[in-house]
Amino acid sequence: MDTNAHTSTSSDADAESPARGRRSVLGGAAVLGLGIAAFGTTAHAAGAPSRSRDKAGRFQGKSVLITGGTSGIGRAAAKAFALEGAHVGFCGRRAELGRQVEREIRDAGGEATYIEADIRLEDQVRGFVDRVASRYGGIDVAFNNAGIGGGKLPHEMSVEEWDDVQATNARGVFLAIKYEIPHMLRAQRGVIICTSSSAAEQARPNSAAYTASKRAVQGLVKSAALAYGPKGIRVNALLPGTTDTPFVRPPGIPDADWVKYKQAWGPLNVDGFERMAEAEEIARAALGLASDDFPYMTGASISVDGGSTAGRRMIQPSRT
Ligand SMILES: NC(=O)c1ccc[n+]([C@@H]2O[C@H](COP(=O)([O-])OP(=O)(O)OC[C@H]3O[C@@H](n4cnc5c(N)ncnc54)[C@H](OP(=O)(O)O)[C@@H]3O)[C@@H](O)[C@H]2O)c1
Numbered sequence: 001m002d003t004n005a006h007t008s009t010s011s012d013a014d015a016e017s018p019a020r021g022r023r024s025v026l027g028g029a030a031v032l033g034l035g036i037a038a039f040g041t042t043a044h045a046a047g048a049p050s051r052s053r054d055k056a057g058r059f060q061g062k063s064v065l066i067t068g069g070t071s072g073i074g075r076a077a078a079k080a081f082a083l084e085g086a087h088v089g090f091c092g093r094r095a096e097l098g099r100q101v102e103r104e105i106r107d108a109g110g111e112a113t114y115i116e117a118d119i120r121l122e123d124q125v126r127g128f129v130d131r132v133a134s135r136y137g138g139i140d141v142a143f144n145n146a147g148i149g150g151g152k153l154p155h156e157m158s159v160e161e162w163d164d165v166q167a168t169n170a171r172g173v174f175l176a177i178k179y180e181i182p183h184m185l186r187a188q189r190g191v192i193i194c195t196s197s198s199a200a201e202q203a204r205p206n207s208a209a210y211t212a213s214k215r216a217v218q219g220l221v222k223s224a225a226l227a228y229g230p231k232g233i234r235v236n237a238l239l240p241g242t243t244d245t246p247f248v249r250p251p252g253i254p255d256a257d258w259v260k261y262k263q264a265w266g267p268l269n270v271d272g273f274e275r276m277a278e279a280e281e282i283a284r285a286a287l288g289l290a291s292d293d294f295p296y297m298t299g300a301s302i303s304v305d306g307g308s309t310a311g312r313r314m315i316q317p318s319r320t
Pocket of ligand 1: 067068069070071072073074091092093094095097117118119120145146147148149168195196197198199239240241242243244245246247248
């Protein structure tokens with residue numbers, strides 16, 4: 001389990017927070033393990049993570065750029081792409097974590113470079129993209145994944161908080177695309193995957209800023225897919241459901257309590273697989289979309305959410 005330090009504010013995580021899931025009955029106390037036993041535990045055969053198929057070499061020698069590779073889904077994707085032969089350039093603001101991920105990939109025999117960059121800042125995004133392209137000979141795949149939460153009711157959210165969510169999640173993806181595309185146009189090919197969220201499809205009362213930002217990502221993706229499809233560039237959006245990363249895991253919670261919490265949370269919040277995703281499962285979806293297996297797919301929003309947006313469980317009132 002990923003135990004990286006959680007640097008988001010508590011409100012950052014709220015928009016995806018399990019504690020605020022649409023059917024969650026667990027409050028903050030439950031996060032700390034109180035009252036969890038009442039829900040028992042559930043075995044989840046369906047959808048349980050399985051060992052990855054042997055696909056070494058799918059990205060052999062390809063240049064892969066990832067935003068937000070210091071943690072969670074981006075970190076898992078950086079490792080997975082490198083394991084399949086890619087040369088991975090990734091960014092994030094936390095240099096120590098970035099260097100650690102880079103070291104882990106190299107120690108495992110892969111090739112990766114961490115570049116410190118803040119996705120909100122145009123100069124840093126341009127510098128990051130250009131450095132990855134010049135180091136690895138262009139950009140074959142871009143996974144625009146960096147993002148933050150922002151769970152507050154609109155009237156309780158400051159303009160600065162709203163702007164920060166949009167600057168990171170929406171403008172950050174725009175900036176990345178803006179500077180990735182010229183490299184792909186030169187090569188007349190490329191694949192871009194942008195991390196949206198199931199929250200783009202399924203809002204919550206406190207998800208206005210986050211949902212708006214992730215809907216913006218879908219809009220950007222559709223437009224870019226039309227603009228660059230004729231040039232051989234595919235652009236798709238990935239919509240993960242709630243995923244076990246520092247984005248949703250409260251900082252400092254002991255592993256055992258978190259496991260119990262997840263076991264109680266899943267059946268209440270995810271129709272279908274009844275559990276949250278592991279970062280590696282979302283990363284594998286990103287690799288699939290980036291691979292040559294989907295040459296005719298562009299402008300699409302792909303849900304990878306265990307079924308959570310497929311339906312809505314009908315809970316019948318008791319007949320007393
Ligand atoms: N976990 C979920 O339940 C879930 C569900 C649906 C969608 N998502 C989306 O999935 C993506 C990855 O989230 P995660 O779950 O992996 O969360 P995470 O573990 O918190 O990772 C977020 C990543 O984004 C980076 N990032 C954030 N702000 C940045 C900035 N201004 N500049 C550069 N990098 C920045 C972080 O790096 P630094 O902090 O080092 O900058 C980190 O590497 C996000 O877009 C999120 O919205 C997550």
